Amino acid sequence: xxxxxxxxxxxxxxxxxxxxxxxxxxxxxxxxxxxxxxxxxxxxxxxxxxxxxxxxxxxxxxxxxxxxxxxxxxxxxxxxxxxxxxxxxxxxxxxxxxxxxxxxxxxxxxxxxxxxxxxxxxxxxxxxxxxxxxxxxxxxxxxxxxxxxxxxxxxxxxxxxxxxxxxxxxxxxxxxxxxxxxxxxxxxxxxxxxxxxxxxxxxxxxxxxxxxxxxxxxxxxxxxxxxxxxxxxxxxxxxxxxxxxxxxxxxxxxxxxxxxxxxxxxxxxxxxxxxxxxxxxxxxxxxxxxxxxx
Amino acid sequence: xxxxxxxxxxxxxxxxxxxxxxxxxxxxxxxxxxxxxxxxxxxxxxxxxxxxxxxxxxxxxxxxxxxxxxxxxxxxxxxxxxxxxxxxxxxxxxxxxxxxxxxxxxxxxxxxxxxxxxxxxxxxxxxxxxxxxxxxxxxxxxxxxxxxxxxxxxxxxxxxxxxxxxxxxxxxxxxxxxxxxxxxxxxxxxxxxxxxxxxxxxxxxxxxxxxxxxxxxxxxxxxxxxxxxxxxxxxxxxxxxxxxxxxxxxxxxxxxxxxxxxxxxxxxxxxxxxxxxxxxxxxxxxxxxxxxxxxxxxxxxxxxxxxxxxxxxxxxxxxx
Numbered sequence: 341x342x343x344x345x346x347x348x349x350x351x352x353x354x355x356x357x358x359x360x361x362x363x364x365x366x367x368x369x370x371x372x373x374x375x376x377x378x379x380x381x382x383x384x385x386x387x388x389x390x391x392x393x394x395x396x397x398x399x400x401x402x403x404x405x406x407x408x409x410x411x412x413x414x415x416x417x418x419x420x421x422x423x424x425x426x427x428x429x430x431x432x433x434x435x436x437x438x439x440x441x442x443x444x445x446x447x448x449x450x451x452x453x454x455x456x457x458x459x460x461x462x463x464x465x466x467x468x469x470x471x472x473x474x475x476x477x478x479x480x481x482x483x484x485x486x487x488x489x490x491x492x493x494x495x496x497x498x499x500x501x502x503x504x505x506x507x508x509x510x511x512x513x514x515x516x517x518x519x520x521x522x523x524x525x526x527x528x529x530x531x532x533x534x535x536x537x538x539x540x541x542x543x544x545x546x547x548x549x550x551x552x553x554x555x556x557x558x559x560x561x562x563x564x565x566x567x568x569x570x571x572x573x574x575x576x577x578x579x580x581x582x583x584x585x586x587x588x589x590x591x592x593x594x595x596x597x598x599x600x601x602x603x604x605x606x607x608x609x610x611x612x613x614x615x616x617x618x619x620x621x622x623x624x625x626x627x628x629x630x631x632x633x634x
Numbered sequence: 635x636x637x638x639x640x641x642x643x644x645x646x647x648x649x650x651x652x653x654x655x656x657x658x659x660x661x662x663x664x665x666x667x668x669x670x671x672x673x674x675x676x677x678x679x680x681x682x683x684x685x686x687x688x689x690x691x692x693x694x695x696x697x698x699x700x701x702x703x704x705x706x707x708x709x710x711x712x713x714x715x716x717x718x719x720x721x722x723x724x725x726x727x728x729x730x731x732x733x734x735x736x737x738x739x740x741x742x743x744x745x746x747x748x749x750x751x752x753x754x755x756x757x758x759x760x761x762x763x764x765x766x767x768x769x770x771x772x773x774x775x776x777x778x779x780x781x782x783x784x785x786x787x788x789x790x791x792x793x794x795x796x797x798x799x800x801x802x803x804x805x806x807x808x809x810x811x812x813x814x815x816x817x818x819x820x821x822x823x824x825x826x827x828x829x830x831x832x833x834x835x836x837x838x839x840x841x842x843x844x845x846x847x848x849x850x851x852x853x854x855x856x857x858x859x860x861x862x863x864x865x866x867x868x869x870x871x872x873x874x875x876x877x878x879x880x881x882x883x884x885x886x887x888x889x890x891x892x893x894x895x896x897x898x899x900x901x902x903x904x905x906x907x908x909x910x911x912x913x914x915x916x917x918x919x920x921x922x923x924x925x926x927x928x929x930x931x932x933x934x935x936x937x938x939x940x941x942x943x944x945x946x947x948x949x950x951x952x953x954x
Contacts, residue, residue, distance in 0.1 A: 366754055366755070366835060366838050366839065366842065366848075366851070367842075367847075367848035367851075368750060368848050368852075369751065369754075369755050371747075372747040372748070372750040372751040373751040373755075373757070375743075375744070375747045376744065376747050376748040376751050376752075376763070376767075377763075379744045379747075379748075380748075380763075380766060380767065383812070383815055383816055383819060384766070384769055384770055384816065384819060385766070386785075387781035387782055387784075387785050387816070388769075388773075388781055390781055390784040390785045390790070390791060391777070391780070391781050391784060394784050433687070433690045436683060436686060436687050436690070437687045437690065437691065439683065439687075440683055440684050440687040440688075441687075443674070444680055444683070444684055446684050450931075452688070452691055454927050454928075454930070454931045455691065455695050455696070455927065456691070456695070457927055457930065458695050458699065458923060458927065459695075460870065460873070460874075461870075461873045461877075461922075461923035461924075461926040461927055461930075462699070462877070462919070462920060462923040463876070463877025463878070463879060463896075463897050463916075463919045463923070464877065464879050464880070464897075465877075465879040465897040465898075465900050465901055465916070465919075466702060466877070466897070466900065466916040466919045466920055466923075467698060469702075469900065469904050469912060469913065469916060470698040470699070470701040470702045470705070470913075470916070470920075471698050471701075473701050473705050473909075473913075474697055474698060474701050479701070480697065480701065481693075481697070504694060505694055505695075505698065508694060508695070537675055537676075537679075562772055565774070566772075566773065566774025566775060566776070566777070567774075567775075567880075568774065568775055568776050568879070568880035568883075569775070569879035569880050569883075569897070573901075573904065586774050586775075586776040586777075586880065587776075589776050589777070589780060590776060590883075590884065593780065593783070593884065598783070598784065598787075598789055601780060602780070602784065605774075605776070605777045605780050608774050608777055609773065609774075609777055612772040612773055612774065612777075613772070615772060616765070616768070616769070616772040619772075620765060
């Protein structure tokens with residue numbers, strides 16, 4: 341995700357100075373850029389614009405009605421609330437996992453490191469049914485917790501757990517390289533100046549990783565809002581209680597309410613774009629912060 | 635979606651770890667007398683942090699993975715194999731393979747072209763274009779499916795024309811392929827762009843000066859430089875293409891034996907309470923995920939080795 345943070349082109353100045361010649365020396369600019377724009381338009385931009393144009397077939401009142409009916413509002417509350425909780429949990433534990441993987445050695449570390457990417461590689465539907473099997477009343481975890489009155493599946497708790505699974509790698513993978521690059525000399529200096537280990541972490545290390553942590557948090561949050569596959573199996577999907585916004589879109593589509601589905605989709609899309617811009621800004625900030633060290 | 639290779643490994647001459655003579659004596663003497671006591675925690679803190687992190691990983695990653703295989707084999711291997719005797723399962727596997735076989739090469743060609751244009755040249759709007767390439771990652775899979783229904787569905791832009799010519803895109807294989815291409819669109823491009831930007835254009839310009847054609851330059855100079863990033867992007871793209879659920883579910887129409895991919899087949903079996911069969915098919919997908927992780931780790935390891943080898947070489951020119 342977080343682009344090449346630590347990369348600086350060694351002769352960026354040179355290339356930029358002579359960019360006109362560079363453009364002429366290497367062939368294929370028109371071909372590759374033309375193909376990129378064509379493919380991007382056909383696959384992404386034109387279909388996305390269909391969404392916008394479809395919305396214009398609705399009057400403003402119809403649009404507002406479609407995106408703010410009580411059932412849809414309840415789904416926003418669940419989707420954003422659960423995504424926020426999941427992203428916060430991932431921020432805390434993701435930082436911890438990244439820290440442990442970078443700073444300590446222990447048996448099986450390589451395997452754990454590779455396994456962190458599992459949520460990227462495992463199809464969401466598989467994650468959904470396996471989490472459900474674990475947390476249902478006859479599952480490994482459910483059978484322990486349910487007699488004690490804790491129900492994790494088929495209610496909003498399940499949504500949060502599925503979203504934690506989905507977002508887990510984002511924070512780890514954005515924080516990890518920053519921790520690896522962090523200069524130990526700074527920590528040594530802090531210790532020499534009399535800081536306790538906790539003070540060093542709080543005032544030296546944490547500010548260094550904060551931009552990356554925030555980026556990872558925003559990515560996990562953004563991903564969680566759109567997530568569908570893993571959630572629908574575990575959520576129970578009761579209207580007003582455990583129905584996520586993407587499921588509302590599916591429900592409207594199944595009733596051939598294309599305009600209503602589109603309206604809700606536009607709301608989701610606008611929020612995704614806002615988050616994308618935010619993430620880009622965070623990454624720019626992170627690059628600026630880390631630029632000197634890299 | 636994951637750490638780009640180029641970022642993961644910052645290779646520089648290894649600096650001595652820690653500092654043995656670490657400054658003046660500390661006011662509070664520590665029990666630990668390790669070399670780098672200044673930049674590490676007491677053992678009990680360290681091991682409790684490791685313990686909590688591993689417990690989290692165990693609960694959220696290892697248990698769900700183990701559950702897939704346990705549930706699949708719950709009624710023995712015969713019941714497991716039974717799931718694959720069904721023709722619907724085979725048509726789902728076939729469709730998944732076909733979809734990936736179309737979507738991945740398409741995005742591969744796009745990824746290389748986009749990375750070439752973005753990394754090797756300067757032009758106005760480049761940052762904006764890079765953002766647009768990333769766009770599909772931030773779109774909900776359900777919305778990704780919906781936009782193709784709006785384009786090609788019966789009520790969509792091209793709906794009437796397609797119906798008149800008896801072409802089916804939505805609720806048929808082409809729609810599934812399109813939706814899959816959309817959700818896997820940025821994978822390869824985003825691996826290659828930072829990698830090729832970091833490598834600059836010096837080597838390609840040298841090849842040009844020596845009289846290589848454009849294709850020769852790409853084939854013999856650029857490609858060997860980006861091969862690990864390319865493989866990395868392809869396997870991640872492939873894993874997502876085979877596992878995509880939300881987007882495909884919207885455009886598929888769920889016609890058994892015709893428009894069901896493996897994840898959709900898993901869903902149908904699961905909703906029909908055929909738990910063992912659902913987990914049997916799911917275990918194939920989980921296996922695919924594990925293979926993906928193994929190849930990914932191998933590629934990272936190779937890339938790191940290449941980088942180290944390159945760093946060990948004497949500099950080709952004085953650094954400016």
